[in-house]
Amino acid sequence: xxxxxxxxxxxxxxxxxxxxxxxxxxxxxxxxxxxxxxxxxxxxxxxxxxxxxxxxxxxxxxxxxxxxxxxxxxxxxxxxxxxxxxxxxxxxxxxxxxxxxxxxxxxxxxxxxxxxxxxxxxxxxxxxxxxxxxxxxxxxxxxxxxxxxxxxxxxxxxxxxxxxxxxxxxxxxxxxxxxxxxxxxxxxxxxxxxxxxxxxxxxxxxxxxxxxxxxxxxxxxxxxxxxxxxxxxxxxxxxxxxxxxxxxxxxxxxxxxxxxx
Amino acid sequence: xxxxxxxxxxxxxxxxxxxxxxxxxxxxxxxxxxxxxxxxxxxxxxxxxxxxxxxxxxxxxxxxxxxxxxxxxxxxxxxxxxxxxxxxxxxxxxxxxxxxxxxxxxxxxxxxxxxxxxxxxxxxxxxxxxxxxxxxxxxxxxxxxxxxxxxxxxxxxxxxxxxxxxxxxxxxxxxxxxxxxxxxxxxxxxxxxxxxxxxxxxxxxxxxxxxxxxxxxxxxxxxxxxxxxxxxxxxxxxxxxxxxxxxxxxxxxxxxxxxxx
Numbered sequence: 001x002x003x004x005x006x007x008x009x010x011x012x013x014x015x016x017x018x019x020x021x022x023x024x025x026x027x028x029x030x031x032x033x034x035x036x037x038x039x040x041x042x043x044x045x046x047x048x049x050x051x052x053x054x055x056x057x058x059x060x061x062x063x064x065x066x067x068x069x070x071x072x073x074x075x076x077x078x079x080x081x082x083x084x085x086x087x088x089x090x091x092x093x094x095x096x097x098x099x100x101x102x103x104x105x106x107x108x109x110x111x112x113x114x115x116x117x118x119x120x121x122x123x124x125x126x127x128x129x130x131x132x133x134x135x136x137x138x139x140x141x142x143x144x145x146x147x148x149x150x151x152x153x154x155x156x157x158x159x160x161x162x163x164x165x166x167x168x169x170x171x172x173x174x175x176x177x178x179x180x181x182x183x184x185x186x187x188x189x190x191x192x193x194x195x196x197x198x199x200x201x202x203x204x205x206x207x208x209x210x211x212x213x214x215x216x217x218x219x220x221x222x223x224x225x226x227x228x229x230x231x232x233x234x235x236x237x238x239x240x241x242x243x244x245x246x247x248x249x250x251x252x253x254x255x256x257x258x259x260x261x
Numbered sequence: 262x263x264x265x266x267x268x269x270x271x272x273x274x275x276x277x278x279x280x281x282x283x284x285x286x287x288x289x290x291x292x293x294x295x296x297x298x299x300x301x302x303x304x305x306x307x308x309x310x311x312x313x314x315x316x317x318x319x320x321x322x323x324x325x326x327x328x329x330x331x332x333x334x335x336x337x338x339x340x341x342x343x344x345x346x347x348x349x350x351x352x353x354x355x356x357x358x359x360x361x362x363x364x365x366x367x368x369x370x371x372x373x374x375x376x377x378x379x380x381x382x383x384x385x386x387x388x389x390x391x392x393x394x395x396x397x398x399x400x401x402x403x404x405x406x407x408x409x410x411x412x413x414x415x416x417x418x419x420x421x422x423x424x425x426x427x428x429x430x431x432x433x434x435x436x437x438x439x440x441x442x443x444x445x446x447x448x449x450x451x452x453x454x455x456x457x458x459x460x461x462x463x464x465x466x467x468x469x470x471x472x473x474x475x476x477x478x479x480x481x482x483x484x485x486x487x488x489x490x491x492x493x494x495x496x497x498x499x500x501x502x503x504x505x506x507x508x509x510x511x512x513x514x515x516x517x518x519x520x521x522x
Contacts, residue, residue, distance in 0.1 A: 027499055027500050028500075028504075031504065178507075181507060182507055194511045194512050197512055200510055200511065200512050200514070201514050203510065204510045204514045207508040207510070213506070213508070216506060218504030218505060218506055219504070219505050219506060219507050220499040220502050220504055220505065221499075221504070223499055224499045227492065227499075228492070230492075231488065231489070231491075231492030238288055238481040238482075238484055238485045238488075239288050239289075241481050243289075243292065243479030243480070243481055243482070244479060244480050244481070245474070245477060245479055245480060246439075246442060246443055246480050247468040247474070249461055249464065249465045249468070250455045250461065251455050251458055251461050253461070253462050253465045
């Protein structure tokens with residue numbers, strides 16, 4: 001494994017050690033990558049480590065050249081991977097379930113809030129549409145969705161989505177807001193309006209939190225993540241086509257002067 | 262080596278066998294790739310094989326997974342590579358020189374024509390500028406250059422650049438014209454004007470020639486070649502930057518209501 005970050009908490013107390021394997025940056029294999037689910041679970045577990053209910057170890061794996069022991073253990077599985085007491089959990093839904101049901105303190109993160117759950121669930125797909133279509137209609141839809149989140153935060157007046165402490169929804173939302181902010185600006189000059197004051201206040205508080213700043217990829221890694229996705233998609237397009245050879249001519253060739261030598 | 266194409270000529274006559282190693286397509290390792298110098302020397306040698314002064318063997322190597330014997334022999338060298346009587350020639354200028362000086366019949370391809378030489382030498386760099394800058398000024402410069410070539414062909418009234426038979430300049434120009442046509446159209450909607458009738462007549466004759474059609478990559482391979490170049494260049498841009506983290510806020514946070522719980 002390329003890099004190990006020992007986070008808060010100690011392994012030699014009563015608290016269990018949880019290991020989270022995350023994807024490395026595609027630019028520099030020693031940096032954290034722009035993987036949304038990796039950051040989400042990193043934040044969940046970081047909060048629990050701060051509360052000293054667990055000790056957290058975060059391992060970064062460069063998927064462009066995974067170390068031999070990673071390939072032996074996990075073959076083609078991509079991070080995030082959670083390892084608890086020798087048990088590796090490979091699927092995102094199972095990782096979330098495991099944090100909620102089996103990691104000490106985890107159940108406190110999983111607040112019931114149907115309004116918030118349904119409000120944030122389709123936000124990210126709107127960014128993807130903006131990046132693919134690059135038209136004002138899709139940007140307007142993303143802006144409208146952010147406006148609804150701004151509205152909820154204003155109405156509730158709380159620091160975070162469900163109250164004044166962080167919960168699983170905040171760990172889900174904030175990495176996606178950061179991708180919207182950085183990639184939206186870079187690729188289509190999309191900006192979160194300054195008039196969304198409650199949303200900006202929310203992000204401001206997040207930027208002060210270790211759980212966010214320790215888990216957040218660099219802007220360049222976020223941008224590069226989408227560039228590579230686009231390049232692969234563009235490549236796929238040609239891969240699926242039957243090879244063609246442009247040899248047609250747009251004009252009549254009056255060849256009488258030149259062919260009969 | 263992934264694929265071997267036995268071209269015209271036989272190995273068991275008096276004529277020497279020349280092997281040309283060319284880059285494979287980045288889409289399908291069994292297809293020819295969009296490598297301009299590979300196609301240029303392929304055409305030169307194809308013409309000589311048609312004249313039966315040599316026998317030509319063309320080998321396609323997938324550089325994404327070169328076969329072990331290729332790596333052993335040539336390490337990081339990229340095709341084109343010419344092999345003549347056990348001697349491997351690795352550099353483009355030396356390959357050209359070798360075809361001219363040492364391959365039977367080769368000297369006939371290398372016609373002296375300063376006007377043509379200087380007319381075609383900077384054409385390709387104008388396509389690169391069009392693809393990078395994507396502005397009308399660069400497109401106009403490319404169009405003006407093509408217009409000068411059209412003018413020369415019209416004035417001379419010959420089928421090819423220096424006469425009614427192909428020479429080294431035709432093998433240099435035509436692969437580049439094809440890239441201009443296919444990539445120009447795809448990336449920036451650049452079209453060679455139909456009014457360039459002599460240029461189109463020239464291309465028409467080329468499209469009838471085995472030396473061109475046998476060596477020409479598919480449109481998709483040409484397009485993909487530039488897409489991968491752009492993706493690598495885009496990636497490089499982020500690689501050179503110091504990682505930054507966008508955490509500034511565009512508004513003043515009036516936090517008096519929310520921070521003192």
